[in-house]
Amino acid sequence: AGGPWEECFEAAAQLALRAGQIIRKALSEEKRVSTKTSAADLVTETDHMVEALILQELQQRFPSHRFIAEEAAAAGAKCVLTPSPTWIVDPIDGTCNFVHRFPTVAVSIGFAVNQELEFGVIYHCTEERLYTGRRGRGAFCNGQRLRVSGETDLSKALVLTEIGPRRDPTTLKLFLSNMERLLRAGAHGVRVIGSSTLALCHLASGAADAYYQFGLHCWDLAAATVIIREAGGVVMDTSGGPLDLMSCRVVAAGTREMAVLIAQALQTINYGRDDER
Template identity: 45%
Template sequence: MASSSNITQVLETGSKKMSVGDYDEIYKFSCDLVKRVGAEIVAASRVREKLYETKSSAIDFVTETDGRVEKLLMDAIAKRYPDHVLIGEESAVEGKHQELTDAPTWIVDPIDGTMNFVHSFPCSAISLALWANKTAEVGLVYNPTENKLYSARRGGGAFLNGDPIHVSGTKELSQALVMFEVGTSRDPAKLRCVASNFAALHPRIHGFRSLGSAALDMCMVAQGGADAYYEYGLHSWDMAAGVLIVREAGGYVCDTTGADFDLLSRRVLCAANSELASQMSPMLAHVDLPRD
């Protein structure tokens, strides 16, 4: 990551001032943390029969590993930064979700791609982000089964295992490989939206791809393996790290309507550049979902 020793900017976060150096230290701490905790996922992924409970539907579930990994992450963060706010996916399911404020806030998804994890399909990841003043400062997406760590620090670029990554130069929709997900919701309006968008875009692009993980889909755009990604029905923990990684890789992130991105809106459009996003957004049908 680029050095920030010559930067004297100081950022106000709640009652505490945090320097760029503070965020650099948080970045290093986060990288070490996800690698250490990721070993839990690697060990559990080798077992095909995993214990899980359903959430909103028969295909929306949480494993015991989700809970264990989230606790390891959040306990370590709380010990190191006791005055920071914590938002975690599994905690939110238990009614502990907190509104995003200007305070330094960690947003945690212990296993993004739980369906993949349950089936031992090697595309699941820890998504960990620190936001302050409602701005992403640090973002990490770690796929431990493939030992791939995507990381970004605001203003410092995006990386895969320490090597810089960049979005593709694709500006024409006809040349684009597009990521998308159906998601776990079986709400009829949501499914109609998914089907409509597939039908509208498919004849006009090179093709569709889907990894089963929003965080990894975004990282694929960041590294130039795909040119765009869109999805509806996400939550803040699905996107909080990925959006920073895409932006720091030179990409463009907005709402699916083309408006400014809103972390709590439950939808996102990522693209290699604004030109590509502006071609896609008018073609997309939209569905309004309850905000996070």
């Protein structure tokens, strides 16, 4: 057992649980809310506090590592994935849910080395579910092995997506028309739960057959990508090509057939790149 990144993995799991406790407690309290890139892109003091807690602890323990984190990026830090060991952190995924006390909120911590994702930890704060995935070692939720659905037929699929932060008419039109295309293709349903990472965990658990989104970020994707792949699923670009963590778009599914069908149905919404801001 063990492996070279064991200590990092253990640190990530412990920190996710600690952060989750703070978030769970803060969920029912009064919050001070600010906006970032749009009126629907929210941040609270808890996002900042939890990110500082996670980064301080990791920086202290692993001083040579690099960090990409949501609120640091919002404050202007660059998102670049170098070959160095890099932590990719979303302190609260589902901030809008958090603000509204809608109990679908997560902490997400991913870790990459040589630009390859090594492990991911996502903690569902209110349901106290710890999702983990380690490259070559499987994906688990509270110790139970995860397995994606084997569905290949879009007309039998439950599909998850998220709206993304923009609300301009062109983006909304494209967003709704993508949803319409999947429903016209006969998808059983399309769900929006307000947390990209937890939606991706549902996919990894086999509770949905596909996920797609434009406008998410590397910190929404990093940890979840390892978990899905280790649960037997595929994560790819919306063009059908290989995943690009910085491209702000994704298709994931239990099977390659399903992912390709979704990718083919979608029109692109261009959100730019995380590493070009």
